[in-house]
Amino acid sequence: MTISSRICFITLFISAVILGLNGRASAVDVSHDGRALKIDGERRIIFSGSIHYPRSTTQMWPDLIKKAKEGGLDAIETYIFWNAHEPVRRQYDFSGNLDFIKFIKTVQNEGLYVVLRIGPYVCAEWNYGGFPVWLHNMPGIELRTTNEVFMNEMQNFTTLIVDMVKEEKLFASQGGPIILSQIENEYGNVMQSYGDAGKAYINWCATMAESLNIGVPWIMCQQDDAPQPMINTCNGFYCHDFEPNNANSPKMWTENWLGWFKAWGNKNPSRPAEDVAFGVARFFQTGGTFNNYYMYHGGTNFGRTAGGPYITTTYDYDAPLNEYGSLSQPKYGHLKELHDVLHSIEKILTYGNISTIQYGNSVNATIYSYKGNSSCFFSNQNSTSDARLKYEGVEYIIPAWSVSILPDCKKEAYNTAKVNTQTSVMVKKSDDDGVNNLQWSWRGEELLKTLHFEKGQVSTNHLLDQKVMNDVSDYLWYMTSVDLKHDIVHSHNMSLRVNGTGHVLHVYINGKHVGSKWGAYDTPDGNVYQTKVQFKKGRNQISLLSATVGLKNYGSHFDLVKTGLPGPVEIISTLDDETITKDLSGHRWSYQNGLRGFDKKLFNPTSTISRSNNLPINRSMTWYKATFKAPLGEEPVVADLLGLGKGEAWVNGHSLGRYWPSYLAGSCSDDAKPCDYRGKYSPEKCATGCEEPSQRWYHVPRSFLNEGDNEIVLFEEFGGNPTRVGFRREVVGSVCGTAYENRTMELSCPGRTVSAVRFAGFGDVRGSCGNFRKGSCTSKNDALSILQECVGKERCRVEASEGVFGSTDCEDGIWKRLVVEAICS
Ligand SMILES: *[C@@H]1O[C@H](CO)[C@@H](O)[C@H](O)[C@H]1NC(C)=O
Ligand SMILES: *[C@@H]1O[C@H](CO)[C@@H](O)[C@H](O)[C@H]1NC(C)=O
Ligand SMILES: *[C@@H]1O[C@H](CO)[C@@H](O)[C@H](O)[C@H]1NC(C)=O
Ligand SMILES: *[C@@H]1O[C@H](CO)[C@@H](O)[C@H](O)[C@H]1NC(C)=O
Ligand SMILES: *[C@@H]1O[C@H](CO)[C@@H](O)[C@H](O)[C@H]1NC(C)=O
Ligand SMILES: *[C@@H]1O[C@H](CO)[C@@H](O)[C@H](O)[C@H]1NC(C)=O
Ligand SMILES: *[C@@H]1O[C@H](CO)[C@@H](O)[C@H](O)[C@H]1NC(C)=O
Numbered sequence: 001m002t003i004s005s006r007i008c009f010i011t012l013f014i015s016a017v018i019l020g021l022n023g024r025a026s027a028v029d030v031s032h033d034g035r036a037l038k039i040d041g042e043r044r045i046i047f048s049g050s051i052h053y054p055r056s057t058t059q060m061w062p063d064l065i066k067k068a069k070e071g072g073l074d075a076i077e078t079y080i081f082w083n084a085h086e087p088v089r090r091q092y093d094f095s096g097n098l099d100f101i102k103f104i105k106t107v108q109n110e111g112l113y114v115v116l117r118i119g120p121y122v123c124a125e126w127n128y129g130g131f132p133v134w135l136h137n138m139p140g141i142e143l144r145t146t147n148e149v150f151m152n153e154m155q156n157f158t159t160l161i162v163d164m165v166k167e168e169k170l171f172a173s174q175g176g177p178i179i180l181s182q183i184e185n186e187y188g189n190v191m192q193s194y195g196d197a198g199k200a201y202i203n204w205c206a207t208m209a210e211s212l213n214i215g216v217p218w219i220m221c222q223q224d225d226a227p228q229p230m231i232n233t234c235n236g237f238y239c240h241d242f243e244p245n246n247a248n249s250p251k252m253w254t255e256n257w258l259g260w261f262k263a264w265g266n267k268n269p270s271r272p273a274e275d276v277a278f279g280v281a282r283f284f285q286t287g288g289t290f291n292n293y294y295m296y297h298g299g300t301n302f303g304r305t306a307g308g309p310y311i312t313t314t315y316d317y318d319a320p321l322n323e324y325g326s327l328s329q330p331k332y333g334h335l336k337e338l339h340d341v342l343h344s345i346e347k348i349l350t351y352g353n354i355s356t357i358q359y360g361n362s363v364n365a366t367i368y369s370y371k372g373n374s375s376c377f378f379s380n381q382n383s384t385s386d387a388r389l390k391y392e393g394v395e396y397i398i399p400a401w402s403v404s405i406l407p408d409c410k411k412e413a414y415n416t417a418k419v420n421t422q423t424s425v426m427v428k429k430s431d432d433d434g435v436n437n438l439q440w441s442w443r444g445e446e447l448l449k450t451l452h453f454e455k456g457q458v459s460t461n462h463l464l465d466q467k468v469m470n471d472v473s474d475y476l477w478y479m480t481s482v483d484l485k486h487d488i489v490h491s492h493n494m495s496l497r498v499n500g501t502g503h504v505l506h507v508y509i510n511g512k513h514v515g516s517k518w519g520a521y522d523t524p525d526g527n528v529y530q531t532k533v534q535f536k537k538g539r540n541q542i543s544l545l546s547a548t549v550g551l552k553n554y555g556s557h558f559d560l561v562k563t564g565l566p567g568p569v570e571i572i573s574t575l576d577d578e579t580i581t582k583d584l585s586g587h588r589w590s591y592q593n594g595l596r597g598f599d600k601k602l603f604n605p606t607s608t609i610s611r612s613n614n615l616p617i618n619r620s621m622t623w624y625k626a627t628f629k630a631p632l633g634e635e636p637v638v639a640d641l642l643g644l645g646k647g648e649a650w651v652n653g654h655s656l657g658r659y660w661p662s663y664l665a666g667s668c669s670d671d672a673k674p675c676d677y678r679g680k681y682s683p684e685k686c687a688t689g690c691e692e693p694s695q696r697w698y699h700v701p702r703s704f705l706n707e708g709d710n711e712i713v714l715f716e717e718f719g720g721n722p723t724r725v726g727f728r729r730e731v732v733g734s735v736c737g738t739a740y741e742n743r744t745m746e747l748s749c750p751g752r753t754v755s756a757v758r759f760a761g762f763g764d765v766r767g768s769c770g771n772f773r774k775g776s777c778t779s780k781n782d783a784l785s786i787l788q789e790c791v792g793k794e795r796c797r798v799e800a801s802e803g804v805f806g807s808t809d810c811e812d813g814i815w816k817r818l819v820v821e822a823i824c825s
């Protein structure tokens with residue numbers, strides 16, 4: 001062990017020298033002090049963004065990373081997804097979009113750094129938080145604590161990943177792009193529930209990580225007591241109040257939640273760009289120097305990778321790059337501008353002296369001074385009233401809940417509330433005007449055996465937790481039979497009561513479907529289902545199908561939360577005043593893991609799903625298949641699955657993920673509209689898509705598609721209507737340009753042209769994109785006719801000044817701006 005690691009070290013050293021001689025990537029020294037990360041001895045400001053490699057495709061990576069770089073990022077962050085890589089113990093998968101080495105090299109090719117959060121517990125709204133379920137089933141194991149079995153497995157996998165990275169020389173210490181690595185994840189949030197062992201475990205994590213000798217710093221997020229030399233970092237919607245636990249640790253924000261995830265039945269979270277920018281500016285005002293956006297590109301939970309329970313297939317996250325990789329404007333552009341301004345004063349921010357002036361009413365000025373140069377942050381944390389502050393004899397107006405940045409302490413270069421980037425309204429365009437004439441064939445899932453003969457793969461005398469089946473399928477049949485005597489059956493008031501766990505339960509009695517029950521993200525546990533059933537005298541067959549919708553990924557001891565049917569399962573019979581309860585939990589239960597259609601790989605394009613007559617609508621447990629031509633062009637493609645119930649969809653054998661368009665989002669609280677970015681964000685605030693399907697559109701990456709014929713296969717679990725299914729392209733439908741006075745407005749319809757200008761005004765424009773109106777004052781010249789020059793162009797630039805639009809009669813204190821709404825086609 002010792003000898004081989006020495007040899008390793010020597011080899012490493014030699015190759016570093018050789019690399020140096022070749023003039024190729026040479027080692028970069030990454031260190032830190034209490035102020036910032038230091039790269040080759042220089043303090044740096046780092047903007048990073050999370051892009052998880054399995055949530056897109058290898059073909060998408062270069063474009064996503066390029067856009068991240070253009071958005072002003074210095075680094076890309078990703079987790080490592082243990083259960084994706086080691087689905088079966090010691091059998092690994094690093095193929096396709098699981099090739100994380102290729103992902104890191106793609107980032108390196110763009111000249112960006114990498115932050116590698118190994119975990120290997122990652123949360124991430126990913127199935128079981130990234131833990132393989134076989135881990136849970138190892139004898140004697142306890143996860144995330146000082147348990148030998150667990151620690152061996154965690155160390156084994158972590159070492160494997162580190163060794164793979166070292167082999168490819170991807171740590172900065174080897175000339176690679178990785179400047180930071182993370183061990184464990186948000187353990188501080190749950191540590192207390194593990195007692196003293198929790199603290200011992202986190203110390204072990206630190207020692208184990210250090211022993212891997214990666215040559216770059218390790219971080220631990222949300223770990224207030226991180227042992228040295230681990231850097232503890234902050235995750236949250238805001239982190240300006242965060243202080244690390246050691247004078248030598250810089251103030252770092254590993255997860256700046258610039259949006260939020262979505263669950264089935266929930267609305268679209270949307271966090272305004274003004275508020276995200278406010279959080280970032282406040283962080284840098286208060287000494288922060290490292291900011292990672294979670295997520296910069298959220299992407300898609302393909303296959304069965306969504307966590308939860310109840311996390312949707314889309315993991316858009318309201319990120320600057322939307323699920324399909326398109327710019328989400330204005331968020332992308334507004335943050336890019338912020339990155340540029342902060343980068344321009346990197347030296348001052350990381351080396352300057354800091355002083356603060358308090359003006360009261362939540363208004364502060366922070367001045368950074370370095371060698372005679374100063375930069376200022378003027379912040380107003382009051383969420384309702386704008387502030388006037390005087391600095392060096394000049395008065396400045398700071399809008400409520402905003403920060404102004406003045407790189408020279410004289411001229412405002414950026415205010416977080418003043419967006420100078422267009423809003424792009426994306427639409428799903430159909431090539432055939434929405435006429436979806438796919439020719440469907442179908443076949444039913446084979447249910448006969450599971451409904452009538454109770455012999456499955458395994459039998460027990462109790463109810464099993466579904467996790468014992470290693471999570472190779474969402475589906476598990478629980479089957480038993482019961483002999484009922486006359487005394488119980490002669491009641492006409494009988495029911496079956498099942499205590500489930502709130503994923504999905506389908507109940508079949510004597511071959512007939514008698515009902516189904518499902519839960520929601522917020523109420524997944526202890527879902528008792530009771531339904532009236534008329535049992536017969538003699539033998540009755542009970543077949544219960546449990547379907548999971550993503551295993552829990554967060555919380556203390558989340559790994560132990562029950563899945564499937566914990567029971568009891570009871571027959572209740574009432575006659576007159578007498579109630580007889582028959583508990584079936586201790587019966588002989590037989591289990592069938594998965595569904596036949598999955599075993600037969602009906603989702604593959606070559607499968608036989610061939611019945612074409614009497615296409616059934618609203619038939620549960622049904623496979624459908626159709627052939628289609630891919631939409632032309634390069635734009636992202638989505639499948640419109642409106643009309644379907646719940647199930648899974650595949651294109652050419654690639655799983656698009658679980659679908660559930662029949663699950664509608666709740667209604668909007670008053671909090672949600674109209675959206676006011678001012679004040680603390682919460683996921684309910686500013687949400688959209690109320691009472692609409694929580695997910696109607698499903699990403700079909702271009703690389704899944706062939707030029708000629710393509711096959712779509714659906715497994716419909718609830719019953720739905722496939723005839724409405726179709727494919728669309730995502731394009732920019734309209735844009736709303738905006739620029740404050742003396743700034744240049746840029747309007748662009750990427751890949752399309754401006755076909756009409758619907759609104760234009762210079763002055764005090766009110767409202768938001770889609771319903772602008774003129775306010776108290778407007779320019780002399782007609783903005784609408786001036787903006788006609790944009791028509792027919794893909795992009796145009798117009799200066800928002802009185803020189804162009806003529807004088808306005810606006811009162812003092814009004815921020816004049818040019819606002820334009822244009823149609824793209
Ligand atoms: C992981 O465990 C296997 C045995 O299960 C062993 O062969 C392998 O060397 C271990 N890997 C590491 C990196 O320790
Ligand atoms: C915000 O300003 C208003 C008006 O000046 C004041 O009443 C309120 O207390 C302030 N709130 C905070 C949190 O400072
Ligand atoms: C203003 O600055 C002071 C001193 O740094 C700090 O204690 C206070 O929390 C700040 N308040 C706001 C609202 O930024
Ligand atoms: C910071 O302030 C101290 C004390 O006022 C001064 O000695 C030092 O030169 C200043 N440093 C910079 C970089 O301005
Ligand atoms: C100070 O600002 C001037 C003008 O922006 C710039 O040329 C100079 O490099 C700055 N000095 C330092 C030490 O940053
Ligand atoms: C049927 O039995 C349940 C108790 O199991 C009782 O609450 C209910 O009132 C009964 N219904 C009728 C119609 O008797
Ligand atoms: C249902 O199961 C849960 C989880 O095992 C348990 O906590 C709860 O007590 C059960 N409820 C009933 C009514 O038995």
Ligand SMILES: *[C@@H]1O[C@H](CO)[C@@H](O)[C@H](O)[C@H]1NC(C)=O
Nearest residue numbers: 513617618619620718719720
């Ligand atoms: C589909 O069938 C179920 C019962 O099998 C019924 O409750 C539901 O209303 C039907 N839905 C539609 C859209 O027809």
Ligand SMILES: *[C@@H]1O[C@H](CO)[C@@H](O)[C@H](O)[C@H]1NC(C)=O
Nearest residue numbers: 740741742743801802815816
């Ligand atoms: C815009 O420029 C004009 C002319 O230079 C100047 O009078 C005006 O104050 C500027 N407005 C703003 C908001 O900077």
